[in-house]
Amino acid sequence: MRALTLRSGLEYCEQYPIPAPAGVEAVVRVIQAGICATDLQLVQGYMGFQGVPGHEFVGIVQEAPHHPDLIGKRVVGEINAACLVCPVCQAGRPTHCPRRTTLGIDRRDGAFADFLSLPAENLHLLSDEITNDQAVFTEPLAAACQILEQVPIDATDRVLVIGDGKLGLLCAQVLHRTRCRLTVLGRHQEKLQILVARGIHTNQDPASLSPGFDIVIEATGTPDGFALAREYVRPRGTIVLKSTYHGQTAVDMTLLVVHEITVVGSRCGPFPPAIALLRENAVDVQSLIHKRFPIEQAADAFAYAATKGVLKVLLEMT
Numbered sequence: 001m002r003a004l005t006l007r008s009g010l011e012y013c014e015q016y017p018i019p020a021p022a023g024v025e026a027v028v029r030v031i032q033a034g035i036c037a038t039d040l041q042l043v044q045g046y047m048g049f050q051g052v053p054g055h056e057f058v059g060i061v062q063e064a065p066h067h068p069d070l071i072g073k074r075v076v077g078e079i080n081a082a083c084l085v086c087p088v089c090q091a092g093r094p095t096h097c098p099r100r101t102t103l104g105i106d107r108r109d110g111a112f113a114d115f116l117s118l119p120a121e122n123l124h125l126l127s128d129e130i131t132n133d134q135a136v137f138t139e140p141l142a143a144a145c146q147i148l149e150q151v152p153i154d155a156t157d158r159v160l161v162i163g164d165g166k167l168g169l170l171c172a173q174v175l176h177r178t179r180c181r182l183t184v185l186g187r188h189q190e191k192l193q194i195l196v197a198r199g200i201h202t203n204q205d206p207a208s209l210s211p212g213f214d215i216v217i218e219a220t221g222t223p224d225g226f227a228l229a230r231e232y233v234r235p236r237g238t239i240v241l242k243s244t245y246h247g248q249t250a251v252d253m254t255l256l257v258v259h260e261i262t263v264v265g266s267r268c269g270p271f272p273p274a275i276a277l278l279r280e281n282a283v284d285v286q287s288l289i290h291k292r293f294p295i296e297q298a299a300d301a302f303a304y305a306a307t308k309g310v311l312k313v314l315l316e317m318t
Contacts, residue, residue: 003052003113004298019117026064026120033057033111034136035305035313037221054111055079055104058135067120075123076138079103095268124271134278137285144170146269155179163219164191173283194287223249235259240266288312
């Protein structure tokens with residue numbers, strides 16, 4: 001099959017082995033997949049990953065020996081493949097299974113290929129109302145929905161989202177539905193305009209913001225974002241980290257202790273509410289798509305995705 005591989009660097013291959021549906025796994029024919037910030041970090045050495053990257057996808061189930069009812073169905077998939085038998089899994093925390101593999105990130109080939117393999121229980125069926133373009137955003141939108149699983153937010157809360165990248169824009173749209181007093185701090189007017197069109201308050205001048213936010217979402221993908229979050233959160237407030245950082249990040253722990261700040265790491269999230277939002281057209285994801293490339297031009301797609309200001313870049317396999 002065709003695949004984009006990451007070894008010493010990115011390389012397009014036309015003779016990569018097609019995955020076999022081992023055990024309870026299903027093989028999915030990928031329609032299209034999205035390049036995200038994590039994929040760009042993998043190229044820089046994050047997680048030491050080697051293989052086929054990519055974890056945001058929509059596809060058609062090709063083989064599923066233990067679930068023949070899935071064959072031919074259009075699906076998206078949760079990216080963590082857990083063992084389901086260890087104490088962590090039995091305690092209801094499969095996304096933190098110590099034996100898990102992660103699609104296109106950790107010891108499991110990913111979605112930048114004609115086919116991928118995932119446990120059948122990881123797959124979610126899509127209704128006809130959801131387009132392929134929308135579906136490819138399910139995984140990052142689920143990550144945005146995870147914030148509400150971890151932190152209660154209501155209309156009385158003053159909330160700040162820092163970052164106007166792909167994930168920041170999705171987080172803002174999800175949080176806006178809580179009717180909280182939301183502000184999004186970003187640098188790019190054209191990106192923030194996506195939120196303004198949906199009635200979300202935005203700001204490009206950090207100096208004009210008053211500190212004292214109850215909850216701050218850090219979604220810049222840069223270490224400087226955490227420093228900003230610490231500056232704007234109130235004492236006994238909460239910082240939610242949606243960024244992963246390549247390398248080490250310096251943190252002033254004393255201020256966190258003195259001000260009794262709660263810091264919440266937030267990663268993967270629930271697919272059903274994300275799919276429901278897409279089905280209802282409650283979140284604008286179409287405006288986040290900047291360009292499409294065929295799989296054969298994957299290296300060019302990565303270069304474009306790494307360009308400052310670019311949002312979602314899609315790789316198309318069909």
